[in-house]
Amino acid sequence: MQFKILPGGAMSGEARVPGDKSISHRSIMLGALANGTTRVKGFLEGEDALATLAAFRAMGVHIEGPEHGNVTVHGVGLHGLTAPADALDLGNAGTGMRLICGLLAGQTFDAELTGDASLCSRPMGRVIDPLTMMGASIQSAQGGRPPLSIRGGQKLRSIHYELPMASAQVKSCVLLAGLYSEGCTSVAEPGPSRDHTERMLRGFGYPVRSVKGVISLQGGGSLQACDIDVPADISSAAFFLVAASIAPDSDLILTHVGINPTRIGVINILQLMGANITLQNHSEVGGEPVADIRVRSAALRGIEIPLDQVPLAIDEFPVLFVAAACATGRTVLRGAEELRVKESDRIAAMAEGLSTLGIINEVLEDGIIIEGGTFGGGVIKTYHDHRIAMSFAIAALRAEDEITVLDCDHVATSFPGFDSLARSLGLQIQAEAS
Ligand code: S3P
Secondary structure, rough: EEEEEOOOOOEEEEOOEEEHHHHHHHHHHHHHHHHHHEEEEEOOOOHHHHHHHHHHHHOOOOOEEEOEEEEEEEOOOOOOOOOOOEEEEOOOOOOHEEEEHHHHHHOOOOOEOOOOOHHHHHHHHHHHHHHHOOOOEEEEEEHHHEEEEEOOOOOOEEEEEEEOOOOOHHHHHHHHOOOOOOOEEEEEEOOOOHHHHHHHHHHHHOOOOEOEEEEEEOOOOOOOOOOOOOOHHHHHHHHHHHHHHHHHOOOOEEEEOOOOOOOOOOHHHHOOOOOOOEEEEEEEEEEEEEEEEEEEEEOOEEEEEEEHHHHHOOOHHHHHHHHHHHOOOOEEEEEHHHHHHHHOOHHHHHHHHHHOOOOOOOEOOOOEEOOOOOOEEEEOOOOHHHHHHHHHHHHHEEEEOOOEEOOOOHHHHOOOOHHHHHHHHOEEEEEEEE
16 A cells, blocks of 8 residues: 655644554553453554454453454453463564563463564564563574564563663563562663553552652562553654644644653654644543644744653654754754664665655764755655654645655554545545555
């Protein structure tokens, strides 16, 4: 499937984008490990979260749905999972693989984790290392890549782990293994990363301490089922925050968006660039802050992106690069080497697409320099990365000619229905068979 987008257009209306991917994964995992029945609403019915759901079904958890975002998880307790008959296939999902790896390290049975070509090229040494220190037994393919074979029946010991990079996936993996370890497991972060695991564990009645960047928990407790209301995903809303900012005459409201402080880098960065974004109707659902976000067209200016915002906007850089290309002047991003090991090398993939559309840019080892300019038209390679695909679709709002975005099937991993929602708000996008 590919997208064809006509140039120009304005974005207006009101929309609720699909549920948060990070929270959806975790709702299945913690729901499965809890005692009792967890009811989830607003669950993201995207391929990544569905792969996690299927993995827990394969480990004997009875899960009803999803139906219109409603999922009921009949928890089996921390020690109730059973051996899966086959390898667990996490598809494209790094979060699914890294968090489940932590859980599997503490089980009594053996299991294998695999995924698609993109996931099987991503580094897993970052979770294998701390888990091995805890006493887990994990085999990988060459270079610490999936598939992973995890040997059950290992007695885990608690560790203190200094994270070498700001990564919520590694942090969460170690904490989840810590549930199965004797004593206190703690993780020190070099900077804040998304804290959904900590918040949700507390929601399930499991004590977690966070003090000055050190997160710790005691093994051997239990989780009590609770209801979860998944907010709309700020990472999906980000495409429309940029869209309405760069398209003239736009005025858009995105409702019930999760605005967890560890996720709002995209709002902070766009506001520094001069975006007209306001938050209204603040509330809190299940320990996560949400709000409606109003965004109107604005003249953006290039900035040096503050280093402390990088982990808080890590998934939103592809579309922020589109904003930078529409800004006056130069935007500089540094300290973002993690972008090279996402679903694709996002620095390389975005630089290539920006160049195709006539935007001057310079690739850095850990970032990029983008000169504001004018998009022409062209054919864009996505490297099968959902966020690269959606970012270049948004670029068409300010292009002089038609843009074709190749290989867009992976958009369904995080944002099913992106093209129809974008069309209803004003993007002249068509999906067609490729
Ligand atoms: C995620 C953490 C981030 C993010 C990913 C989701 C999570 O990855 O990029 O999309 O749900 O924990 P890293 O932990 O690798 O930074």
